[in-house]
Amino acid sequence: MTISQTGKSNERPAAKLPEGYTIRPIETDDYERGVLKTLATLTTVGEISKPEFANVIKEWASHGDTYTTLVIVDGQDQVVGVGSIIIELKLIHACAKIGHIEDISIRGDQQGKKLGLLLIQSLTKIGEEKGCYKVILDCDPKNKGFYEKCGYQQAGLEMDIRF
Amino acid sequence: MTISQTGKSNERPAAKLPEGYTIRPIETDDYERGVLKTLATLTTVGEISKPEFANVIKEWASHGDTYTTLVIVDGQDQVVGVGSIIIELKLIHACAKIGHIEDISIRGDQQGKKLGLLLIQSLTKIGEEKGCYKVILDCDPKNKGFYEKCGYQQAGLEMDIRF
Numbered sequence: 001m002t003i004s005q006t007g008k009s010n011e012r013p014a015a016k017l018p019e020g021y022t023i024r025p026i027e028t029d030d031y032e033r034g035v036l037k038t039l040a041t042l043t044t045v046g047e048i049s050k051p052e053f054a055n056v057i058k059e060w061a062s063h064g065d066t067y068t069t070l071v072i073v074d075g076q077d078q079v080v081g082v083g084s085i086i087i088e089l090k091l092i093h094a095c096a097k098i099g100h101i102e103d104i105s106i107r108g109d110q111q112g113k114k115l116g117l118l119l120i121q122s123l124t125k126i127g128e129e130k131g132c133y134k135v136i137l138d139c140d141p142k143n144k145g146f147y148e149k150c151g152y153q154q155a156g157l158e159m160d161i162r163f
Numbered sequence: 164m165t166i167s168q169t170g171k172s173n174e175r176p177a178a179k180l181p182e183g184y185t186i187r188p189i190e191t192d193d194y195e196r197g198v199l200k201t202l203a204t205l206t207t208v209g210e211i212s213k214p215e216f217a218n219v220i221k222e223w224a225s226h227g228d229t230y231t232t233l234v235i236v237d238g239q240d241q242v243v244g245v246g247s248i249i250i251e252l253k254l255i256h257a258c259a260k261i262g263h264i265e266d267i268s269i270r271g272d273q274q275g276k277k278l279g280l281l282l283i284q285s286l287t288k289i290g291e292e293k294g295c296y297k298v299i300l301d302c303d304p305k306n307k308g309f310y311e312k313c314g315y316q317q318a319g320l321e322m323d324i325r326f
Contacts, residue, residue, distance in 0.1 A: 039254055046257035056258050063226050067252075088249050089230075091202055092266055094209035095219050100263060103255055124324060134325040138299065141320055152322035157304055159315035161287060162297040 015118035020075030023122055026082070028054045030071055034107075035079040042105035068126050072106075072115050080107040081115045085123040087130050099127030099135035120150040178281035183238030186285055189245070191217045193234055197270075198242040205268035231289050235269075235278050243270040244278045248286040250293050262290030262298035283313040 017023060026035065031053045036045050060067035065087050072081030083104040090096050101123050106115045127135040138158035139147055180186060189198065194216045199208050223230035228250050235244030246267040253259050264286050269278045290298040301321035302310055 036254070043255050045255055048254065048257060052258055053254070056252060056254055059252055063229065066226065066229065084253075086249075086251050088263070088265065089219060089222055090247075090266060091199070091211065091216070091219055092206050092208055094211060095215055100251070102251065103253060128326050132326065134323050136301065136321055136323045138301065138319045138321055144320055144322070147322045150324075152324045154320055155323040156301045156321040157307055157317055158299055158301055158319040158321050159307070159310045160297050160299045160318040161313075161315045163291050163295065 015114040015121055017072070017115075017118060018074075018113055021080075021115075022073050023070055023081075023118065024073070026057060026069040026071050028057050030079050033071075033073065033077060033079045035071060035082055038079050038082050038107045039103065039105050041108055042103060065130055068123070070119060070122055070126075072119060074110070080110045081105065081119050083119045083123055085127055085135065087127065087132060093133060097130065097132045099123070099130070099132040101127075101135060101137035104137075116146065117150055120147070120152075124150070178277040178284055180235070180278075180281060181237075181276055184235060184243075184278075186233055186235050186244075186281065189220060189232040189234050191220055193242050196234075196236065196240060196242045198234060198245055201242050201245050201270045202266065202268050204271055205266060228293055231286070233282060233285055233289075235282060237273070243273045244268065244282050246282045246286055248290055248298065250290065250295060256296060260293065260295045262286075262293070262295040264290075264298060264300035267300075279309065280313055283310070283315075287313070 031050050036048060039045050060069065067084065067086055069082065069084040071079045074080045084102045086100045086102060088098050088100060090098065101120065104116060104119060124135050136155065137147065144154065194213045199211060202208050223232065230247065230249055232245065232247040234242045237243045247265045249263045249265060251261050251263060253261065264283065267279060267282060287298050299318065300310065307317065
């Protein structure tokens with residue numbers, strides 16, 4: 001599967017999935033396909049039961065176009081990549097939308113296959129197709145170069161407060 | 164009105180609204196109270212009719228707890244401050260939530276009254292009350308000091324792509 005490039009990144013070559021791999025929206029049975037283990041490459045996931053997992057997928061789906069989570073599945077039917085985009089409706093720019101890319105994770109043994117690039121391209125394309133005028137994401141400074149390869153540029157600083 | 168401080172910012176003094184000012188969720192009739200003019204302090208708003216404005220408020224309300232937009236109203240019943248928090252449900256950290264603060268704007272002639280600080284404190288408190296483990300926002304590097312006064316700290320870089 002080839003994902004066509006969008007926006008500023010359209011001068012760059014589109015990433016291709018390796019033979020036998022697919023990319024598609026997350027589904028409840030991805031619980032058994034190791035999606036949480038893949039997500040644990042990124043950060044702490046904790047104990048999530050299948051009903052709890054199913055409840056998050058259902059809750060996301062109840063918000064129309066707001067949430068899209070994509071998974072990359074390998075030839076052994078295992079989830080090796082996962083990432084989300086959240087579409088936000090604003091008042092500014094004549095009631096415009098923006099996309100927030102969140103929680104990109106590629107399984108450690110799958111590095112070097114450009115799966116991260118393909119996931120970002122695919123989520124960015126969804127943002128563009130849903131009418132966003134821009135897509136934003138926050139990253140560690142060490143990953144800035146990767147996102148520049150995906151067509152992104154630095155726009156500001158991420159600030160946080162934790163409870 | 165005093166907004167109690169939350170999280171890391173609870174060592175700092177809580178901001179107080181000037182006499183006669185109120186802070187509350189946005190409503191459709193704020194269209195006539197100059198909310199779009201206040202938002203235009205931040206960025207381009209464009210032509211938005213009252214039905215279009217009402218439609219955004221209605222769309223936000225249809226997403227349960229996802230969107231909260233607060234306005235600060237002065238003694239002349241004019242909106243002099245506006246800001247939003249979007250609550251995102253995640254899988255990571257045992258199906259945790261985070262808040263995204265967006266589109267903070269204080270009318271130019273209202274600077275120096277700590278309305279920005281009060282708005283950020285109020286939106287942050289909403290994030291905490293709705294069960295977020297953190298609240299994030301993106302800012303221009305020149306505003307970093309202001310957000311540090313609000314109890315925030317730098318967490319990463321904001322990257323964007325525009326269409």
